[in-house]
Amino acid sequence: MTAAAALAPARGGCADAPVLRERGQREVFCGLTGIVWLHRKIQDAFFLIVGSRTCAHLMQSAAGVMIFAEPRFATAIIDERDLAGLADANAELDRVVQQLLARRPDIRLLFLVGSCPSEVIKLDLSRAAERLNRQFAPGVRVLNYSGSGIETTFTQGEDACLAALVPELPAADETPRLLVVGALAEVVEDQFRRLFAAMGIEAVDFLPPRRSTALPPVGPGTRMLLAQPWLGETARLLESRGATHLPAPFPLGAEGTTLWLHAAARAFGVTPARFRDATALAESRAVRALAAHRASLAGKRVFLFPDSQIEIPLARTLARELGMRLIEVGTPYLHRGHLGPELDLLPEGTRLAEGQHVERQLDRCRADRPDITVCGLGLANPLEAEGFTTKWSIELVFTPIQGYDQAGDLAALFARPLDRRTRLAV
Amino acid sequence: MQLAVWTYEGPPHVGAMRVATAMERVHYVLHAPQGDTYADLLFTMIERREKRPPVTYTTFQARDLGSDTAELFRAALAEAQARFRPEAILVGASCTAELIQDDPGGLARTAGLDVPIVPLELPSYSKKENWGAAETFYQIVRAFAGPHAPPPGTERPARLADRRPRCNLLGPTALGFRHRDDVREITLLLARLGIDVHVVAPLGATPADIARLGEADFNVVLYPEIAGQAASWLARSFGQKATRTVPIGVGATRDFIAEVAALAGVDPVPVLDHETSRLPWYSRSVDSTYLTGKRVFVFGDATHAIAAARVAAEEMGFTVVGLGSYSRELAREVREAAKRHGVEALITDDYLAVEEAVAALQPELVLGTQMERHIAKKHGIPCAVISAPVHVQDFPARYSPVMGFEGANVLFDTLVHPLMMGLEEHLLAMFRDDFEFHDEAAPSHLGATAAAAPAASSPAVAAAAPVLEAAPVWAADAERELRKVPFFVRGKARRNTERYAAERGLAAITVETLYDAKAHYAR
Numbered sequence: 001m002t003a004a005a006a007l008a009p010a011r012g013g014c015a016d017a018p019v020l021r022e023r024g025q026r027e028v029f030c031g032l033t034g035i036v037w038l039h040r041k042i043q044d045a046f047f048l049i050v051g052s053r054t055c056a057h058l059m060q061s062a063a064g065v066m067i068f069a070e071p072r073f074a075t076a077i078i079d080e081r082d083l084a085g086l087a088d089a090n091a092e093l094d095r096v097v098q099q100l101l102a103r104r105p106d107i108r109l110l111f112l113v114g115s116c117p118s119e120v121i122k123l124d125l126s127r128a129a130e131r132l133n134r135q136f137a138p139g140v141r142v143l144n145y146s147g148s149g150i151e152t153t154f155t156q157g158e159d160a161c162l163a164a165l166v167p168e169l170p171a172a173d174e175t176p177r178l179l180v181v182g183a184l185a186e187v188v189e190d191q192f193r194r195l196f197a198a199m200g201i202e203a204v205d206f207l208p209p210r211r212s213t214a215l216p217p218v219g220p221g222t223r224m225l226l227a228q229p230w231l232g233e234t235a236r237l238l239e240s241r242g243a244t245h246l247p248a249p250f251p252l253g254a255e256g257t258t259l260w261l262h263a264a265a266r267a268f269g270v271t272p273a274r275f276r277d278a279t280a281l282a283e284s285r286a287v288r289a290l291a292a293h294r295a296s297l298a299g300k301r302v303f304l305f306p307d308s309q310i311e312i313p314l315a316r317t318l319a320r321e322l323g324m325r326l327i328e329v330g331t332p333y334l335h336r337g338h339l340g341p342e343l344d345l346l347p348e349g350t351r352l353a354e355g356q357h358v359e360r361q362l363d364r365c366r367a368d369r370p371d372i373t374v375c376g377l378g379l380a381n382p383l384e385a386e387g388f389t390t391k392w393s394i395e396l397v398f399t400p401i402q403g404y405d406q407a408g409d410l411a412a413l414f415a416r417p418l419d420r421r422t423r424l425a426v
Numbered sequence: 427m428q429l430a431v432w433t434y435e436g437p438p439h440v441g442a443m444r445v446a447t448a449m450e451r452v453h454y455v456l457h458a459p460q461g462d463t464y465a466d467l468l469f470t471m472i473e474r475r476e477k478r479p480p481v482t483y484t485t486f487q488a489r490d491l492g493s494d495t496a497e498l499f500r501a502a503l504a505e506a507q508a509r510f511r512p513e514a515i516l517v518g519a520s521c522t523a524e525l526i527q528d529d530p531g532g533l534a535r536t537a538g539l540d541v542p543i544v545p546l547e548l549p550s551y552s553k554k555e556n557w558g559a560a561e562t563f564y565q566i567v568r569a570f571a572g573p574h575a576p577p578p579g580t581e582r583p584a585r586l587a588d589r590r591p592r593c594n595l596l597g598p599t600a601l602g603f604r605h606r607d608d609v610r611e612i613t614l615l616l617a618r619l620g621i622d623v624h625v626v627a628p629l630g631a632t633p634a635d636i637a638r639l640g641e642a643d644f645n646v647v648l649y650p651e652i653a654g655q656a657a658s659w660l661a662r663s664f665g666q667k668a669t670r671t672v673p674i675g676v677g678a679t680r681d682f683i684a685e686v687a688a689l690a691g692v693d694p695v696p697v698l699d700h701e702t703s704r705l706p707w708y709s710r711s712v713d714s715t716y717l718t719g720k721r722v723f724v725f726g727d728a729t730h731a732i733a734a735a736r737v738a739a740e741e742m743g744f745t746v747v748g749l750g751s752y753s754r755e756l757a758r759e760v761r762e763a764a765k766r767h768g769v770e771a772l773i774t775d776d777y778l779a780v781e782e783a784v785a786a787l788q789p790e791l792v793l794g795t796q797m798e799r800h801i802a803k804k805h806g807i808p809c810a811v812i813s814a815p816v817h818v819q820d821f822p823a824r825y826s827p828v829m830g831f832e833g834a835n836v837l838f839d840t841l842v843h844p845l846m847m848g849l850e851e852h853l854l855a856m857f858r859d860d861f862e863f864h865d866e867a868a869p870s871h872l873g874a875t876a877a878a879a880p881a882a883s884s885p886a887v888a889a890a891a892p893v894l895e896a897a898p899v900w901a902a903d904a905e906r907e908l909r910k911v912p913f914f915v916r917g918k919a920r921r922n923t924e925r926y927a928a929e930r931g932l933a934a935i936t937v938e939t940l941y942d943a944k945a946h947y948a949r
């Protein structure tokens with residue numbers, strides 16, 4: 001695919017397609033899970049969940065196998081005595097924070113993360129954050145957000161966390177600056193920085209930053225590119241601080257990455273020639289990397305369970321660049337504003353589903369017999385045992401798949417389970 | 427509020443899930459928010475179960491609060507009944523639903539469903555996973571065996587002479603440490619004694635099987651944390667005696683054989699005379715001499731920690747320098763065991779407290795859970811996993827019980843595997859400067875990747891170490907000499923020397939101080 005072809009997407013797609021909206025059991029993580037990658041991303045931040053033993057257990061079950069160093073997150077587990085009276089709970093929280101900061105003097109930014117129990121008992125974490133700020137300023141900044149399962153689904157936790165950072169960002173003036181929003185792997189950030197530099201866009205910031213002491217500025221000159229599809233609230237708050245959103249598909253695959261970069265190029269007046277010079281080489285590398293997997297993936301039927309909201313951009317990449325056929329594309333939440341350019345590119349007639357009734361969705365999946373099913377960890381092995389080939393969706397959030405040089409890795413994530421099926425003779 | 431980095435146990439409803447998932451034809455309708463569905467992955471990923479746990483979550487959201495969360499529960503219940511057609515439905519609340527007080531038990535009772543309902547009250551803010559499993563199992567046993575109990579005070583009729591004695595095996599659940607294999611091993615052992623296994627529960631049992639529990643002559647309690655409560659109810663209601671010995675290790679297995687033989691009225695001698703464990707001989711073989719007095723720290727659930735400590739001391743010849751458990755319910759038993767080993771029991775569910783203890787004791791081997799594996803790795807100490815909670819690699823493909831004689835074989839291998847081989851250890855002491863064969867290399871049979879680089883002192887240790895006024899300074903040659911002490915005792919040598927110097931008010935530690943301290947503590 002050439003850059004020119006990629007820049008002229010066919011209109012139509014799924015923009016007005018009906019969406020199957022379901023209500024029932026949702027087999028998804030809550031927003032706390034975002035901490036698993038956020039705590040590695042912002043290196044001087046600590047995430048203190050104010051919740052129950054369930055929340056602590058979720059974190060270690062979702063992250064336990066992946067974390068070998070001491071994590072920069074913990075849970076303040078609410079117990080019976082805290083439930084007896086709110087005054088106690090606040091004093092207890094202060095004590096726990098004190099204990100924590102004494103143990104981790106390296107921490108500069110502390111997030112108090114709300115959970116279902118803290119919200120149901122109306123423990124006011126924003127007031128607690130204010131109080132603790134007075135106590136620990138200027139050494140430690142204390143912020144709060146909610147990752148509760150009654151309000152947030154999986155990646156919405158990152159949205160809530162970044163939204164909490166927005167008021168902290170220093171003000172910028174009218175000078176155009178590019179702000180890339182959404183946690184990306186460091187290697188991907190560095191690649192994007194080089195590509196922007198090659199186009200002549202030097203003033204580029206990333207949110208979240210690697211250190212809390214290097215918060216990017218925001219103001220009327222800010223042009224914002226979303227690197228992830230789950231940042232509705234963060235984008236809204238950035239816009240209220242003057243930033244302009246650059247609508248684009250998300251940077252998955254060669255086409256997605258080109259269109260995403262091009263949105264920035266257009267906003268910064270980069271000439272088409274310079275844009276091509278900056279991107280052509282990497283783009284053709286991505287196209288080659290994708291082509292290597294196309295043979296094994298083209299025509300394969302894929303069913304995506306809702307998990308992280310990356311499903312629609314992912315489905316677009318699988319369909320358009322790898323020739324896969326979309327059976328159902330589920331998403332926990334469909335943000336039409338941000339996903340508009342993606343929906344335009346989806347093949348017409350794709351079955352979209354928002355929300356979940358997991359039993360009925362499993363019934364559909366069994367009836368459709370897809371070649372590969374993208375689903376969460378609770379469903380993958382049971383489906384494999386029924387003879388389905390699966391891809392854990394969590395890997396799509398925890399591995400670098402954005403940008404040209406990860407396009408091949410993204411395809412490999414789908415090719416590997418299929419390859420494995422053909423190898424095993426047992 | 428308690429600050430927790432990792433937790434040994436999940437919330438009590440996860441205990442209930444372990445029971446429900448272990449059983450057949452049972453469904454659990456859990457009032458809980460969406461994030462709580464993470465618990466499914468414990469079973470499908472860590473234990474690699476091929477089926478989803480039989481659990482329906484209501485996954486209520488903030489917008490449902492105050493309006494129709496109760497209705498949501500009713501709908502989920504009716505749907506679960508229609509879809510899965512179980513023989514029994516457990517109903518309950520997770521931590522969040524407990525706060526909104528919808529009373530799942532009451533809602534289910536009035537729902538008019540044509541299926542037995544077992545309401546579970548599991549207080550999430552005071553109780554934990556094992557308690558939840560025990561309570562759930564007890565409620566199920568009461569609900570289904572209860573109707574068959576004889577009137578109170580009825581004498582248990584003697585077993586007919588022409589019927590073989592039979593017992594129930596109680597306690598194995600889903601996600602239990604080696605439960606599946608323990609059941610097979612103990613069933614085989616009982617068969618050799620001429621005792622039949624009547625019902626295994628909860629693992630593999632249907633509600634109808636539970637109803638038959640009272641027909642057995644006695645109960646074998648494999649895991650007291652989970653089955654203790656149900657077994658004492660069965661003792662009261664059916665006059666069934668229950669075993670007290672948990673057959674982990676050769677000695678405990680012998681005791682267990684004697685105990686069940688007495689309960690069943692059979693002769694234990696033929697089985698005791700033909701023990702099938704290699705542990706006694708392997709431990710006596712000269713190669714094992716190097717195990718003598720190795721300092722071991724043991725932590726886990728009460729059953730496995732107590733048993734592992736006994737095996738370590740009596741069957742491996744180690745020295746138990748620390749013994750602890752996160753099972754507060756069985757704290758008394760752990761304290762008694764600790765007393766036998768001459769140590770103070772550590773009863774805590776605070777991972778940081780366990781880490782502090784390990785750092786302070788500097789054992790040569792840690793026997794623990796997956797948490798202790800993390801701790802030991804960080805401190806460069808060999809570790810074997812002997813108790814839940816565990817990772818996926820502790821559900822091995824091969825048959826590996828920890829109970830019975832085969833279990834003892836497995837334990838021997840498990841406890842020796844992380845250590846240096848006998849001669850290897852001596853050679854290291856002699857030639858520790860060899861560039862390929864230095865003492866920070868891992869045991870040769872563990873390969874290069876297993877090399878556990880002892881981490882720099884952890885924050886926990888740093889925070890825990892008493893701040894010594896004008897701590898003695900190591901002279902360069904003393905520091906060099908210390909490097910010659912094998913790494914697995916180096917930490918201890920350093921601490922002892924520093925303590926020795928501090929107690930004597932020495933400002934500097936010389937080579938002489940190092941050896942003075944060595945002589946002092948050797949007494």
Ligand code: SF4
Nearest residue numbers: 030055115116149461
């Ligand atoms: S869903 Fe709520 S209670 Fe459950 S783990 Fe998430 S925040 Fe905690």
